[in-house]
Amino acid sequence: MKKTVSTFQNAKQSGEKLTMLTAYDYSTAKLIDEAGIDSILVGDSLGNVILGYEDTISVTMEDMIHHGAAVARGAKDALVVVDMPFMSYQTSVYDAVVNAGRLMKEGRAGAVKLEGGASVCPQIKAITDAGIPVVAHLGLTPQSINAFGGYKVQGKSEAAAKQLIEDALAVQEAGAFAVVLECVPSKLAAMITEKLDIPTIGIGAGNACDGQVLVYQDMLGMFTDYVPKFVKQFADVGNVMKEAFAAYKKEVADGTFPAEEHGYKIDDDVIEKLY
Numbered sequence: 001m002k003k004t005v006s007t008f009q010n011a012k013q014s015g016e017k018l019t020m021l022t023a024y025d026y027s028t029a030k031l032i033d034e035a036g037i038d039s040i041l042v043g044d045s046l047g048n049v050i051l052g053y054e055d056t057i058s059v060t061m062e063d064m065i066h067h068g069a070a071v072a073r074g075a076k077d078a079l080v081v082v083d084m085p086f087m088s089y090q091t092s093v094y095d096a097v098v099n100a101g102r103l104m105k106e107g108r109a110g111a112v113k114l115e116g117g118a119s120v121c122p123q124i125k126a127i128t129d130a131g132i133p134v135v136a137h138l139g140l141t142p143q144s145i146n147a148f149g150g151y152k153v154q155g156k157s158e159a160a161a162k163q164l165i166e167d168a169l170a171v172q173e174a175g176a177f178a179v180v181l182e183c184v185p186s187k188l189a190a191m192i193t194e195k196l197d198i199p200t201i202g203i204g205a206g207n208a209c210d211g212q213v214l215v216y217q218d219m220l221g222m223f224t225d226y227v228p229k230f231v232k233q234f235a236d237v238g239n240v241m242k243e244a245f246a247a248y249k250k251e252v253a254d255g256t257f258p259a260e261e262h263g264y265k266i267d268d269d270v271i272e273k274l275y
């Protein structure tokens, strides 16, 4: 069944946990969708895991549209959420609405996600008013990595925790239908989850959140440049891939691949006439 914003609202009310995974291409989206995951996030983490950047800062609107549309073609039921890249919404409310519109029209997003609290509430309200569902993102917001001075757990002091609670209430008030909490202490995330009427989706925020999200290359052991503490590796796909690549190299080298069954036939008399 097609998952929508209502799926998120119903899950918050019923207590059923929401599942979200990232994807950046058609084939992976199709597998995730077929596994019954509620939502696929086309994260700007594609800057790291697909494009090999050190951070998400250089990701463009064109990148997000390109990968969003590919994922949307593979996602039959899952709600596709596409990240708004750095500087596509911070600059003005107008830019935010125009770019969210492009992600929906050209990138086939079912919803967009943007980072920040009270400071981006005018953008959240305007995008929502334009009929585009918004997921907010609080805690460790990677687009602000230069302001944070590194990938650090957020909300640990009393003042920072209060600020996070206020931001969560503010993005809800502005119209966000869900909020991602990244690298937030579990007890604080539990408190925010209890205070909000919209679902919280945690990543490094404990299991009291209404749902969870992971980058798929992290949970499959396919991206090992750095592995955050919150990642659980559910399968060792990275090593399975490496073994398969090495087996292919060996079989090509020793002539066992391709075998006869991998080739196409032609009548012998046709071949004879060519001599």
Ligand code: KIV
Binding pocket: 022, 041, 042, 043, 044, 045, 046, 083, 137, 180, 182, 203, 213, 215
């Ligand atoms: O870009 C991304 O993949 C994200 C998740 C880590 C929540 O924002």
